[in-house]
Amino acid sequence: MMGQHDGQKALFSYGVDLERRVRADHPLRRVNAMIDFTFARAAVAHTYGENGNVSVDPVVLLKLMFLLFHENVRSERELVRRLPERLDWLWFLGYGLDEEAPNHSVLSKARARWGGELFEELFVRTVRQCVEAGLVDGAKVHLDGSLIDADASRDSVVKADAETIARIRAAYGAQERKLDETKPSSARCETNLKLVSTTDPDAPCVSKGPQSGTARPRYKHHRMVDDKKGVITAVVTTAGDVAEPAQTTPLLAQHRANTGKEVMAAVADRGYGTVENYCDLIAQGVRPHLSPMQPAGHKSEGLFTKEDFHYDEAADVYICPVGQRLKPRRFHQRRQMTDYVADKKVCAQCPLRGECTKSKTGRSIARHWKEAELEVALAFARLPEAQADRRRRRHLMEGSFAHAANRYHFKRARWRRLWRQQIQDWLIAAVQNVALLCGGLGAGVTAKPRPSPKVRRSAALFAFRRVMADLRVPVLAPWWRGTHRALVAA
Ligand code: SF4
Known part of the structure; x- marks a missing residue:
């Protein structure tokens, strides 16, 4: 049965008035005035029965989870242990000095009971409040992704054939349902078919880059930030091996739903510069201010690039600098590209051969099947305005991640399984938005900490x-x- 907290019962038994003890410009006062947490009762009422023990008020639990990240407390056990000593936290929760703090275990049970919707709603509410406060323009957005270390060590990873790994995953899913009474995670690793972490099966082994150490279980956080003040407008959490460009469209859709505004330009680094991304953004009427891909030239430096060849659309051939026609020869279904190849006998006799190719079979040019759309998109990406946006992205987007990492324990998962990591990401994004909201309105919360x-x-x-x-x-x-x-x- 869902309980409801009635306020500070023992407030005056000690002659202590928390309302007077907590200073007027305390950041939590601003948060309390800004965010209405009481929506939680109605949002999770359907998960409680009519009889049985009375639960801790969902508003108190949601505020405790908010405090966990806002105050960057190491664990829920530590949060509850410190609660009786902190008058500001007690005031924020509406607790009296004598009231017994809830057991730390009710927090994990509440998450399992509620699922992720409540936390998503909290995040969306913060976005809408930022829109109402004029902190969001909505027309220009920045995208990026960041790897999050799962709460599982590399030693927990076992290697076996794909069939055995699938059985282990199924067994862990069944075991978790029995213990947690939760729904199984919908996340399935596409890769890592022969590896699984026995501690957190949802987190595939991923390395941060070719020179960044060994692979370990990780998740990936994808984020969209508005250009005006850096408000986080969309968040997606996936397994660590999911490619960043694949999340562009879901993030844009979430941004539109959360802010009610249409995006005119999307800014991102080279990692997002896939042909599909360029073409999808153009098709959606969004200007792709993505870092241009590597010039589609020849592999060797100093040789003619693709730009030195003229494409004759009517004849579907490339014309080389000496007038030789390169005709379509090889089709790559997976890469969606066609190779245009010159006659090797002509190339062998060509006086410019040394500047054109080192291949014995003559020069070839690869053309994407959507090359025309791609050229339009790349023209946008090379505009001075796009270059300025990418420079701004460096401090806006990276600053948003640095703020989350330095202040809110962002780079390390506190809990296991993908759905719990999604809750962590929603809570951190909500806390960051609240910081901007309070900072933007003159509260004492630091919105942009020193790197x-x-x-x-x-x-x-x-x-x-x-x-x-x-x-x-x-x-x-x-x-x-x-x-x-x-x-x-x-
Ligand atoms: S090497 Fe072949 S493709 Fe290149 S310029 Fe000479 S004839 Fe043209």
């Missing part, structure tokens, strides 16, 4: 490399050469 020393060091090093690239100063360090070449080319 960590590591971030500051990286930014300084990158700025130094950029200056060296602008001055065209040659570099000797092999670890620097790739970045240097990219900056010089840009």
Whole structure:
């Protein structure tokens, strides 16, 4: 049976008035005034019965989970242990000095009982309040994804054939349903078919990059941030091996639903610059201010690039610098590309062969089946406005992630299974939006904290490399050469 908390019963027995003890400009006062948590009672009423023990008020539980991230407390056990010592927390929850704090275990039970909808609603409410407060423009958005370490060690990963792994996953799902009385996670790993973490089967093994250490169980957080003030307008959580570009359309749909505004331009890094993304955005009327893909030139440097060849649309051939026609020869279904190939006998006699190709079979050019749409999209991506947006993205998007990581324990999953990680992401996004909402309206909450020393060091090093690239100063360090070449080319 759902309980309802009636306020501070023992407030005056000690002659202590929490209302007077908590300072007027305390950030939690602003949060309390700004966010109405009482919607939780109606939202989860259907998950409680009519008889039986009276539960802890859902509003109190939701506020406790909000506090867990807002105050960046290490664990729920620690939060409840510290609760009687913190007058501001007691005031925020509406508890009296003498009242017994709920047991920490009721929080995990509440999550299992409620599911994720309540937390999503809390996040969406914060977005709508930001829209009403004029903090969201909605027309220009920034996208990015970040890996989250699952609450499972690498030692928990076992390797076996795909069939055995599927059986282990099924067994863990059944066991969890028995213990937690929860629905099974809908997440199924597409890859990692021969690996599974016995601690968190939803988290596939993923590394952060080719030079970033070994793979370990991870999730991925995908986020959309509005350009005006950095309000988070859409959040998606997936297994760590899900590609970022695949989440562009779901994030855009969520942004439209949450803000009620149409997107005119989407800004993202090179990772999002797939042909499908460019074409989908153009089809939706969104300008793709994505970092342009690598120029579709020849693999070897110093040779003619694709731009040196003219495409004759009527004849469906490429014309090379000496007038030779490259005809369509090979079709790649998976890559959705066609190879246009020159006559190898003509290329063998060509005076420009040394500048065109090193292949014995003659020069070839790859053309995507949606090349015409792609050229339109790339023209948008190369506009000065798009370049300025990508520079702004560096501090807006990365700042949003840095804020979450430094202040709210974002990079590490507190709980296991994908649906719980989604709850963590909704709560952190809600807390960040509330910080902006309060900061934007003059409260004492810091919306943009100082970046960590590591971030500051990286930014300084990158700025130094950029200056060296602008001055065209040659570099000797092999670890620097790739970045240097990219900056010089840009
Ligand atoms: S090598 Fe072949 S494709 Fe290249 S310029 Fe000469 S004839 Fe044309």
